[in-house]
Amino acid sequence: MTVDWSSGRYESTAEMLHPAAAVVVGAAGMRAGLRVLDIGTGTGNAAILAAQGGADVIAIEPADRLRAVARERALSAGLEVDVRAGHAADMPVEEASIDVALSVFAVIFAPDPAAAAAEIARVLTPSGRLVMTAWMPVGAFAGVNRVAAQLAREALGAREPSAPFAWHENNAVADLFAPHGFTVESATHPILFTAESPEAAYDMSQDNPVAVSVRAALAAAGRSDQVERIRSEGISQLRQHNEDPAACRVTSHYALHVIGRR
Numbered sequence: 001m002t003v004d005w006s007s008g009r010y011e012s013t014a015e016m017l018h019p020a021a022a023v024v025v026g027a028a029g030m031r032a033g034l035r036v037l038d039i040g041t042g043t044g045n046a047a048i049l050a051a052q053g054g055a056d057v058i059a060i061e062p063a064d065r066l067r068a069v070a071r072e073r074a075l076s077a078g079l080e081v082d083v084r085a086g087h088a089a090d091m092p093v094e095e096a097s098i099d100v101a102l103s104v105f106a107v108i109f110a111p112d113p114a115a116a117a118a119e120i121a122r123v124l125t126p127s128g129r130l131v132m133t134a135w136m137p138v139g140a141f142a143g144v145n146r147v148a149a150q151l152a153r154e155a156l157g158a159r160e161p162s163a164p165f166a167w168h169e170n171n172a173v174a175d176l177f178a179p180h181g182f183t184v185e186s187a188t189h190p191i192l193f194t195a196e197s198p199e200a201a202y203d204m205s206q207d208n209p210v211a212v213s214v215r216a217a218l219a220a221a222g223r224s225d226q227v228e229r230i231r232s233e234g235i236s237q238l239r240q241h242n243e244d245p246a247a248c249r250v251t252s253h254y255a256l257h258v259i260g261r262r
């Protein structure tokens, strides 16, 4: 199923993921004049933080609507961010021109990870590095997404996809970037999500483009009857991982990789 990242309202997910962008930008270390590239910027979280840190920032984003949102956010913060159309495997960026590439849960969507790695290696300077995040495949929202994908596949009669590239694993990422002379250092970080209840947490997540695209695919196939079942299984995942019986507090974890030539 193809995700239309311009659909829904990614802005609310971006707010929830802002702490991860701050971790990435902090790990990369900003300073005036640093040439930074934010790959899959979405609404511009990491790009804007990097620009606030004094960096010269280019942001790449394939979705038209999100590029417009990112530009508008940077503009209203009085910051210069050069937002360009492109995707991880094909970026309108000069060779060896980037000191630090950032990617917060975005390069992980590249359909051809090897092509993305080659393109990132092309744009980085010899001492440049990529700082990126990838979800660990465990926890509440990993469960919500897993059951949604599985039930939607069943309803649509779609085949089980081949295993996705293991962007969360140090070894997999190290193998991917090794041909370009890069090594990888990885750490795991938590990110907390809170809501009034598991139901509220689930419903808040449903304007995300991935959830919107699942519902659109079900509607197109005349299987909207599955939406309620997917919701109830998703809420059950959130209940299983809930750390606050009076409301909803769930922790997800992500891998932070620092990838560079050392």
Ligand SMILES: C[S@@+](CC[C@H](N)C(=O)[O-])C[C@H]1O[C@@H](n2cnc3c(N)ncnc32)[C@H](O)[C@@H]1O
Pocket: 005, 013, 014, 017, 021, 039, 040, 041, 042, 043, 044, 045, 046, 061, 062, 063, 066, 086, 087, 088, 089, 103, 104, 105, 106, 107, 109, 110, 111
């Ligand atoms: C989960 S969002 C993350 C957005 C942003 N980095 C943030 O932290 O909020 C995933 C983003 O990856 C973008 N994306 C999808 N496929 C991509 C690709 N092949 N290359 C680069 N970005 C991609 C989407 O358009 C979307 O903006």
